[in-house]
Each structure stands twice: as structure tokens, then as C-alpha cells.
Amino acid sequence: MQRAASDDGGIVLRNGDATSLARERRALDARLAALGLQDAVTVQATEGGLRWRLDDDHFAQWTPGHDTLQLRERCSLDPAARPADLEREIAIAMLAAPLALEFPSTDEFDSALRIRRDIVDAAQRTALAFGTAAAERPEGWWTYAPESSFTVLPGKPLIEALRRATQPEVSGKLYAFSCYRATEYVIVLAVAQELERCNAPLLAALQRRWERSAIMSGRFHEVFLRELGTNDAPLPPRWYVPGDRIWFRNPDPHSSDASGYEGSWLFYLGGGLFNNFWKRDRPFTMAGKCVELYHWRHATWTDSDGHLRIDESVVEQRVAASTRDPAEVERILAEMLRLRDPTGVDAGGGCIDRTREFPRHVRPGTGDLVVPEI
Numbered sequence: 500m501q502r503a504a505s506d507d508g509g510i511v512l513r514n515g516d517a518t519s520l521a522r523e524r525r526a527l528d529a530r531l532a533a534l535g536l537q538d539a540v541t542v543q544a545t546e547g548g549l550r551w552r553l554d555d556d557h558f559a560q561w562t563p564g565h566d567t568l569q570l571r572e573r574c575s576l577d578p579a580a581r582p583a584d585l586e587r588e589i590a591i592a593m594l595a596a597p598l599a600l601e602f603p604s605t606d607e608f609d610s611a612l613r614i615r616r617d618i619v620d621a622a623q624r625t626a627l628a629f630g631t632a633a634a635e636r637p638e639g640w641w642t643y644a645p646e647s648s649f650t651v652l653p654g655k656p657l658i659e660a661l662r663r664a665t666q667p668e669v670s671g672k673l674y675a676f677s678c679y680r681a682t683e684y685v686i687v688l689a690v691a692q693e694l695e696r697c698n699a700p701l702l703a704a705l706q707r708r709w710e711r712s713a714i715m716s717g718r719f720h721e722v723f724l725r726e727l728g729t730n731d732a733p734l735p736p737r738w739y740v741p742g743d744r745i746w747f748r749n750p751d752p753h754s755s756d757a758s759g760y761e762g763s764w765l766f767y768l769g770g771g772l773f774n775n776f777w778k779r780d781r782p783f784t785m786a787g788k789c790v791e792l793y794h795w796r797h798a799t800w801t802d803s804d805g806h807l808r809i810d811e812s813v814v815e816q817r818v819a820a821s822t823r824d825p826a827e828v829e830r831i832l833a834e835m836l837r838l839r840d841p842t843g844v845d846a847g848g849g850c851i852d853r854t855r856e857f858p859r860h861v862r863p864g865t866g867d868l869v870v871p872e873i
Contacts, residue, residue, distance in 0.1 A: 511548050512601075512603070520548065523549075597734060683723075685766065697862055727855045727857075748840070755795075
């Protein structure tokens with residue numbers, strides 16, 4: 500299956516004068532060659548820059564219809580045995596992007612590749628204690644105040660503090676906080692790791708900020724992330740790049756009123772899998788996640804304070820029963836594998852996100868990630 504003739508996606512480099520652009524073309528060509536992709540791409544002039552995409556044959560073979568969920572099988576990739584294969588998977592998925600992924604330089608492309616790689620690594624290592632109303636962080640590394648939320652103690656490196664909060668091998672303990680906050684920590688950790696490599700002043704600014712006040716929620720999205728696609732022009736439902744942050748919406752109006760069950764924030768790990776913060780050794784397939792969200796509606800109860808809750812043991816039982824019945828799974832997926840409705844709308848949509856979120860540029864001179872003043 501070939502892409503639409505109007506498709507303007509792929510990797511786009513935009514760099515000032517012709518000499519600079521020619522230099523960047525040589526650099527990006529060399530980077531893609533190092534990933535073994537030199538014979539799979541075409542390069543085209545575009546307004547103010549150059550566009551790299553999979554050629555039509557490789558697009559049809561590897562990512563038909565922009566479907567990247569089976570890239571590992573189609574390209575014989577095995578990141579567990581060959582870690583460099585994860586970067587290759589990331590690059591192929593970016594080359595198959597339905598909309599342009601723009602970079603001002605090959606250096607920024609390299610940083611983006613490493614940040615995505617490190618997001619996948621951190622997401623796979625992250626494990627949380629389940630408790631949507633609880634909030635805790637490692638003592639001796641974090642402190643809390645209502646006006647600033649959880650902040651890093653002065654002198655404690657942000658990278659290590661984030662690892663201790665999210666990775667039980669480092670801290671020796673599981674900490675309870677929301678999956679949404681966990682996605683923020685994973686992203687900040689990966690960004691900080693790249694800043695340690697390439698932009699020490701920005702890392703220092705990030706450190707100072709997190710010692711005084713956390714950047715969270717909507718402000719976090721504005722500062723750290725780009726968003727590709729819109730509600731009106733959604734992305735292909737099976738196009739994902741490892742390292743994307745994804746929202747799986749709970750489309751059931753009743754169970755979505757339970758705190759923490761409005762949906763799930765996850766990362767795409769590659770290989771058709773999405774991370775599981777609660778049981779990290781059991782990542783989700785898209786179908787598996789949709790079946791789980793579907794059964795939240797069958798596990799609601801009201802506690803003594805009148806709060807709606809979800810019984811996870813009932814969810815597990817329901818999922819197990821459905822999984823044994825292929826016809827039932829097919830019925831559930833027909834409902835859930837639809838694009839989600841926009842926030843605040845209940846019009847029969849499913850779980851699947853319309854957009855993708857990923858970090859901003861971070862290099863000195865070309866980065867657009869700016870740590871805001873308090």
C-alpha cells in the first residue's frame with residue numbers, strides 16, 4: 500500500500516542558506532547510512548529545506564498505511580539482542596510519518612533519537628505502587644509543599660532523583676503517584692540525560708527550577724512537548740514512533756468518573772507494545788489495553804465517602820474471560836479501536852488517540868525548550 504500522493508510527511512531539515520543545508524544533508528545521509536537505511540529513503544526539496552522519506556517500495560513493505568506496529572517483524576529488528584535496532588526502528592517510523600517531523604539540524608535529529616531511546620528505556624524500568632489518591636517520593640531526595648508540589652532537595656541531582664522516584668532497582672521501593680505524573684518524570688529524565696550530553700547550561704536551569712517548583716500538567720505540555728496531529732485532522736491510528744506519549748481514553752461515561760480511570764497515559768515502546776506502569780513486565784498490546792479499558796465499566800463500586808472506585812481484581816477476571824473468547828474480543832475491539840472523542844465529548848468514540856506527543860528540541864542555538872521562571 501502506497502501513501503497518498505499528497506502526503507507531506509517524513510523527516511524535514513530546515514536550515515538557512517544553501518551551504519548549510521548541503522552540509523546538513525551530508526550529515527543526515529551519513530546518520531541514516533549508519534542505521535542501514537541509505538537504500539530505503541528518497542530525498543526531496545521542500546520549502547526552505549529537504550525531506551527524507553521511505554521510498555514507495557519500502558513504505559509499502561515496512562509501514563503500509565503508516566502502520567508501524569509491526570515494524571520489528573517486517574524489518575527483522577531485535578533491540579533486546581541488538582540495542583541499535585531500537586534507534587533504527589525509531590528512524591524508520593519517523594521516515595514514515597504522515598506529517599513532517601521538522602529539525603533545524605542533524606544534531607537535533609540525533610538528540611531526538613537518543614531522547615526517544617531513553618524514554619523507552621526509562622518507561623520500561625518505571626514501576627509504580629497503585630494509588631491514585633496517594634503521592635509520595637523518596638525521602639532525602641524530594642520534599643513537598645502545596646504551592647510548589649514535589650521538588651528536588653538542593654544539591655540532589657535531578658537525574659538521580661527521578662530515577663529513585665520511578666525505578667525500584669535504584670530506590671528499593673515502589674512509590675505511588677499517577678500514570679500522568681509518571682509520564683512527566685520519564686520525559687524529564689530522558690531530556691535531562693540528553694542535556695547532560697549536549698547542553699549543560701539548560702540542564703543546570705532545569706535543576707534549579709525543580710529545586711524550587713515543579714513544572715506539571717498543562718504547563719508541562721507547553722514547556723516540554725510538541726504535539727503532532729489535531730482533533731480535526733487525526734493521525735493514522737496505527738502510526739507510532741517509540742518514545743511517543745499516548746492517551747488511551749476511557750470512553751465509558753460512568754467509569755471514567757472514577758479518579759484515575761479517565762484513561763491511561765502510556766509510552767509506545769516499539770514492537771507493537773505500550774508500557775505498563777503497574778506491571779512493567781507485562782506491557783500492553785493495543786488490543787490488550789483496549790480490552791482492559793473496556794472492562795473498567797464492569798468493575799465500579801462506591802466507597803463509604805461516596806467516591807466511585809474500580810475493583811482491579813474484577814477487571815482482571817473480566818479480561819481473562821474475554822481473552823478466552825475470540826468472538827468477544829473482536830466485538831470489544833470493534834467498539835474500542837475507534838478514534839477517541841475530543842475531551843468533553845461523548846459521541847461513541849473509542850480509545851485511540853488522535854495526536855502524538857514528544858519532546859522539543861534541546862540543542863544550544865537550535866533548541867526551543869525554555870525553562871520558565873517561577
